[in-house]
Amino acid sequence: MSHPLPSTDRPLRIGTRGSPLALAQAHETRARLMAAHGLPEAAFEVVAIKTTGDRVQDRPLGEIGGKGLFTREIEDALLAGDIDIAVHSMKDMPVAQPPGLILDTYLPREDVRDAFVTLDGGRLADLPHGAVVGTSSLRRRSQLLHRRPDLQVVEFRGNVQTRLRKLAEGVAQATFLAMAGLNRLQMGARVPHAPIAPEEMLPAVAQGAIGIERRQADDATAALLAPIHDGDTGLRMAAERAFLAGLDGSCQTPIGGLAELSGGRLRLRGEIIRPDGSEALSTDAEGPAADGAAMGAAAAADLRGRAGPGFFDF
Numbered sequence: 001m002s003h004p005l006p007s008t009d010r011p012l013r014i015g016t017r018g019s020p021l022a023l024a025q026a027h028e029t030r031a032r033l034m035a036a037h038g039l040p041e042a043a044f045e046v047v048a049i050k051t052t053g054d055r056v057q058d059r060p061l062g063e064i065g066g067k068g069l070f071t072r073e074i075e076d077a078l079l080a081g082d083i084d085i086a087v088h089s090m091k092d093m094p095v096a097q098p099p100g101l102i103l104d105t106y107l108p109r110e111d112v113r114d115a116f117v118t119l120d121g122g123r124l125a126d127l128p129h130g131a132v133v134g135t136s137s138l139r140r141r142s143q144l145l146h147r148r149p150d151l152q153v154v155e156f157r158g159n160v161q162t163r164l165r166k167l168a169e170g171v172a173q174a175t176f177l178a179m180a181g182l183n184r185l186q187m188g189a190r191v192p193h194a195p196i197a198p199e200e201m202l203p204a205v206a207q208g209a210i211g212i213e214r215r216q217a218d219d220a221t222a223a224l225l226a227p228i229h230d231g232d233t234g235l236r237m238a239a240e241r242a243f244l245a246g247l248d249g250s251c252q253t254p255i256g257g258l259a260e261l262s263g264g265r266l267r268l269r270g271e272i273i274r275p276d277g278s279e280a281l282s283t284d285a286e287g288p289a290a291d292g293a294a295m296g297a298a299a300a301a302d303l304r305g306r307a308g309p310g311f312f313d314f
């Protein structure tokens with residue numbers, strides 16, 4: 001059976017969160033599909049969906065729930081047939097998808113690093129003793145306290161503008177953003193920042209990667225997505241997500257993970273940190289590019305064994 005390509009009459013519905021970054025990611029996906037298939041913009045419809053994570057603005061994310069906060073409503077729309085594909089920041093994705101859905105298409109990955117953001121563009125190493133840093137990320141908080149127990153970390157939520165305003169008001173002297181977000185929103189020139197090397201702060205698993213989810217039985221959409229898939233990002237996601245799955249990571253767990261490819265070899269670095277920053281355990285392995293899933297599982301088992309029970313307890 002052959003399926004028609006999406007058209008102006010029957011557009012492909014692209015589901016996404018409504019934040020500026022999520023919309024930029026959906027528009028990038030649309031542009032790549034237009035180019036790959038010679039389709040006009042009108043063959044696509046971008047559908048913004050509000051998630052629990054978007055709705056609840058006044059509480060720390062860790063209090064509301066784990067990963068899935070930014071994805072559940074979008075996956076429900078996909079299962080109900082209200083949208084045809086869903087575009088996600090892979091960093092926010094649970095390691096397993098609900099029955100009936102599949103996530104195996106990745107766009108070329110953006111910069112994986114975190115950015116250190118201050119009003120004057122200073123670097124993390126120059127932050128004065130006892131300074132206040134704002135972040136809602138347990139990983140960044142724990143990593144920071146591990147290196148700099150003198151610093152004070154306060155809860156910080158909101159979009160880039162909100163965070164800059166809080167810095168201007170003196171609520172904190174510095175905060176963090178993902179380089180990927182700054183780049184995708186083309187805000188790098190307007191937001192004073194310094195990229196942080198992975199050696200200094202290992203990024204979150206899947207940071208900077210965009211994944212596209214679809215209904216498992218939807219062969220027409222699978223064929224449509226095939227030409228925009230980036231194989232290298234797929235190999236790196238296999239390793240990082242297997243690592244996360246082996247640690248049962250939620251966004252309440254301080255975990256860093258980064259897979260890199262070079263000359264057909266894959267290097268996987270991983271790190272777990274006690275929430276109070278008192279201890280960090282890391283792993284660094286290399287293997288064939290196709291062995292990512294096994295390497296990720298082995299790295300997780302290694303860290304689990306060394307950490308023992310209660311490592312992530314507050």
Ligand SMILES: NCc1[nH]cc(CCC(=O)O)c1CC(=O)O
Nearest residue numbers: 089091177178180181207208209
């Ligand atoms: N949890 C929110 C989130 N999910 C993905 C990104 C950034 C973009 C990316 O990593 O792909 C961000 C914001 C941030 O960390 O600054």
